[in-house]
Amino acid sequence: MLSGLTKFILGFFLAIAVLIGGGAAIALYFMNRTGIPPAKPVYSNDSPSVKAQAPKATEPGSKSTLTPETKAESSPSSTSAPTESPKATPSPKPLPSGAYRGRVNWAEGLSLRSQPNQQAEKIGGVGFNQKIIILEESADKGWQKIRLEGSEQEGWVKAGNTEKVDEQ
Numbered sequence: 001m002l003s004g005l006t007k008f009i010l011g012f013f014l015a016i017a018v019l020i021g022g023g024a025a026i027a028l029y030f031m032n033r034t035g036i037p038p039a040k041p042v043y044s045n046d047s048p049s050v051k052a053q054a055p056k057a058t059e060p061g062s063k064s065t066l067t068p069e070t071k072a073e074s075s076p077s078s079t080s081a082p083t084e085s086p087k088a089t090p091s092p093k094p095l096p097s098g099a100y101r102g103r104v105n106w107a108e109g110l111s112l113r114s115q116p117n118q119q120a121e122k123i124g125g126v127g128f129n130q131k132i133i134i135l136e137e138s139a140d141k142g143w144q145k146i147r148l149e150g151s152e153q154e155g156w157v158k159a160g161n162t163e164k165v166d167e168q
Helices: 002-034 048-053
Strands: 100-104 110-113 122-126 131-137 143-148 154-158 162-164
Touching: 122 143, 122 154, 131 162
Parallel strands: none
Antiparallel strands: 100 131, 100 162, 110 122, 110 154, 131 143, 143 154
């Protein structure tokens, strides 16, 4: 009889210890997971400098390649790629009358269309910060006809998504 009661009490305390230990392990796991700050969100209307500073999300458990024993020193014998001397650029073609240089300031870039309307065929695209030549504006000032700088491709983009570049 005494051995049965001892087994019961020992089993009861063992079950309680397993439950407490499991609960503590789960609590520590979730506390460590919430201690890692999330990556900063980047929104479409952020300036380009904010997007460049946005950190990359790190994998939990990933380790840095530098350890306290290793030192991040640049070796004196490091070789770099030779740089070419700047080449003389030909003078740019004169702009048509009324045209001016600009750049795209819409972060996602723009669709280049064949006609100045939303339903017109897409004939290409223009990337963010790409240099362009603004040739003319539509009668309603809602569209701009542009030419890609360094190319002969022309098309229409929505007005307000470009800005004039001061020529020096």
